[in-house]
Amino acid sequence: MKKYILITLAFSVFACAPKLKSNIETKLEPLPKGTLIVVLEQTDNQDIEGQLIGEVSAKDNGFSVNCGYYQNINNLKEVARNSGANLVKITQEKQPSKWSSCFRIWGKIYKVDDPKVYETKIEWSDKRRLVWSDFKGTPDTEAHPNTLAITNSGFGIESSFNPFKASEIIVHNTFNTFKSWGIPEHMNDYVLRHEQIHFDITEIFTRKLRKTLFDNNLTSKDITRAKALFESTFQEYKLFQERYDADTQKGEKKDTQEKWEAIVEIELAKYDAYKT
Incomplete structure (x- = not known):
């Protein structure tokens, strides 16, 4: 029985979802579902004219699943939308390693007048x-x-x-x-x-x-x-x-x-x- 419990606990730890964190400086109403949320890569040097809403991250402390780059980008877009932001600027990235199966991403979120102006993809x-x-x-x-x-x-x-x-x-x-x-x-x-x-x-x-x-x-x-x-x-x-x-x-x-x-x-x- 103890062995079964340990296996279950290990599975729960290693198969967790990515951890999404946010530090919101300005609280706005969530944007409607389907709203365009633009993501700018770390190397994108476009000047952003808008209101800084806060900082966000998608990471983990172990071996999560379904947390590749594309998946975590979508996770951060949803955090931004719920915070009233329509642009995510990536500030740091870390690829999966022996310590983490996730593609970890940090960024800042903004509310801009027209996100299409910044759209690259x-x-x-x-x-x-x-x-x-x-x-x-x-x-x-x-x-x-x-x-x-x-x-x-x-x-x-x-x-x-x-x-x-x-x-x-x-x-x-x-x-x-x-x-x-x-x-x-x-x-x-x-x-x-x-x-x-x-x-x-x-x-x-x-x-x-x-x-x-x-x-x-x-x-x-x-x-x-x-x-x-x-x-x-x-x-x-x-x-x-x-x-x-x-x-x-x-x-x-x-x-x-x-x-x-x-x-x-x-x-x-x-x-x-x-x-x-």
Whole structure:
């Protein structure tokens, strides 16, 4: 009986959730669910014009689960939202080590007038379509001649590691605002539609990979196999994106563009169960 109790206690300690802490200087009303919360990385040097609300952290003292970088970023975004803040500026990060299975993050939270001004990454959502103000990069016509716009997006996987308990493998995607651009005189609705489809294709393959991992019941203990499946899915994704541009001649063939929009809509619906 004593051995059973000790095992149970050890399991409770090592399989705990990440510890979220906050030191709130200014108390504001929580923001509604679904409010945009922007996260700035530690290396981001943008000047923040807003009200400092406080400091936050996501960490642990042992081997927690489901506390990788992406998961703890979402945890801190929720702390910020509940504190009335809409921007998180990361000030320190520590990767998992032999002392902790978590990706530990510290930061400051702010309330700013327009968080979109600071946005560097956008995750796909059916509630938000791209607009030209999301394309913040400087056009590089030398590297990309005869190109009206560039959408820089992709997807990846991550998981925290715990030797005592398996954790979930997270699949997420990103549109990089400062690496995406458009030629000002060609920033019209039609070109924007073409670029939106590029991002929609990213979401399709994000969902396909989630389905593959789910169908194979893969967790953090199967990360090597998961990486192999990611690589094969990503190669398929690149070919699909290239075929889209080739078939539509980068959007110039309007009839083919409309056909691709229909194809993408069908594919998104096909994997609807795997959207976040």
